[in-house]
Amino acid sequence: MNVIKSDLEKDDLVKLINGGKPARGCLMTRRSFLLTGGIATSVVMIGMPGMVDAQQPAVVSTYPRKLIARLSELRVDEPLDFEYPDEGAYAESILVKLGREAGGGLGPDSDVVAFNYTCTHQGGPLQGTYQAADKALGPCPLHLTTFDLTRHGIFISGQAYQSLPQVLLELDGDDIYAVGMFGLIYGRIDNLQG
Ligand code: FES
Numbered sequence: 276m277n278v279i280k281s282d283l284e285k286d287d288l289v290k291l292i293n294g295g296k297p298a299r300g301c302l303m304t305r306r307s308f309l310l311t312g313g314i315a316t317s318v319v320m321i322g323m324p325g326m327v328d329a330q331q332p333a334v335v336s337t338y339p340r341k342l343i344a345r346l347s348e349l350r351v352d353e354p355l356d357f358e359y360p361d362e363g364a365y366a367e368s369i370l371v372k373l374g375r376e377a378g379g380g381l382g383p384d385s386d387v388v389a390f391n392y393t394c395t396h397q398g399g400p401l402q403g404t405y406q407a408a409d410k411a412l413g414p415c416p417l418h419l420t421t422f423d424l425t426r427h428g429i430f431i432s433g434q435a436y437q438s439l440p441q442v443l444l445e446l447d448g449d450d451i452y453a454v455g456m457f458g459l460i461y462g463r464i465d466n467l468q469g
Pocket of ligand 1: 394395396397398399415416417418419420433434435
């Protein structure tokens, strides 16, 4: 029998996606639950063929911790581009201080968020489409979907029916790190195999 252990407790993950704060309301609880399934698995005990009681630890893919920016250097509505979780296809992402509290927002104002740039409909490029007035990304140049960055990248209008993958952030002093993903990047069957 396989035994799966998590190296992060659910409460820690809830705080992680919620900018260091406890979960608020049913939306965060549900998302945190989904998140737990998305990034927590780190150690799997695999039964060895022919050896009834023997189990071998195996490392399962985990997200890299990547330094993205310094909080003190961010300005409201001035996005910064980066790649995550690797430098492969569809890895381009946006980091932006919205100036408005957002789901998963980081920092004292809970307004720093990051998202993958690739439209979840058919892979349209969303680079350069940040709308400061609406705190949104889009419209997508292919079929006009727009995504709300204050609400975990949910689509506002257009053809897409899945939210934009959100990059999970962590604050360490003044340093902002990308530490995981919520949602599957377009064009990938696994976020870590681009
Ligand atoms: S690819 Fe973006 S809306 Fe279709």
